[in-house]
Amino acid sequence: MKITLGFGSNLGDRKNIILQAYELLEEKLGKKTQESTMIETEAWGFESENLFLNSVAVFETDKTPRESLVICNEIEALLGRRRNPNATTYENRPIDIDILFYENEIIDEIDLKIPHPLIPQRDFVLIPLKELMPNFVHPVLNKAIKEL
Numbered sequence: 612m613k614i615t616l617g618f619g620s621n622l623g624d625r626k627n628i629i630l631q632a633y634e635l636l637e638e639k640l641g642k643k644t645q646e647s648t649m650i651e652t653e654a655w656g657f658e659s660e661n662l663f664l665n666s667v668a669v670f671e672t673d674k675t676p677r678e679s680l681v682i683c684n685e686i687e688a689l690l691g692r693r694r695n696p697n698a699t700t701y702e703n704r705p706i707d708i709d710i711l712f713y714e715n716e717i718i719d720e721i722d723l724k725i726p727h728p729l730i731p732q733r734d735f736v737l738i739p740l741k742e743l744m745p746n747f748v749h750p751v752l753n754k755a756i757k758e759l
Contacts, residue, residue: 614640614679615712615744616664617727617736621654622705625664628690632706635686640679641672647739655733657701664735665733667711667739676713680723711736715750726751731759 617638620628626649636644646668653662672679691705711727719723726749728735737759740747745757752759 612672612714613644614671614672614674614676614710614714615667615669615740616683617707617711617739618661618668619707619709619735620705621659622703623691624717628706629664629666631690632686632708633666635689636668636682637707639686640674640684641670643668643670645669645743650668650735650738652735654703656736659677659703661703662704663735665739667736667743670700670734676710676716676718676723676725679710679713683710697726702730709736711740712747712750715748717750728751 618632619631619676625661633643633646633712647666649664651662651736652665674682687706687708709727710725711730713725731752738754745755747756748754749756749759
């Protein structure tokens with residue numbers, strides 16, 4: 612199964628952290644088949660002086676969406692992400708890994724939503740997605756990435 616992940620980092624050695632995430636995901640999730648160019652963007656959803664480095668990568672996996680989420684969260688923690696349970700907004704972070712797509716599956720659970728519901732609002736996701744898979748049709752919106 613193909614799983615498409617979004618990456619963001621605005622603390623530390625951003626590029627190296629994302630590259631480490633790729634490596635760890637190849638060990639635990641599956642083979643990376645595509646990766647986008649990394650782009651620098653301003654914070655989205657909160658104020659920060661730190662610019663984000665963002666990318667998208669596609670992996671071939673035999674893990675379920677739930678198993679994939681657990682792996683992504685474990686790798687975030689391993690690379691220094693500390694989630695604040697009291698946070699009411701987004702925060703600076705060394706790494707953020709979001710599941711964007713899992714083939715054409717649609718999952719709507721409290722802690723797992725695929726496709727990621729904020730894809731259409733986030734240029735930092737849409738630009739790398741358009742680079743990798745412009746003709747992929749969003750399974751909920753029924754529009755190609757290049758149309759979003």
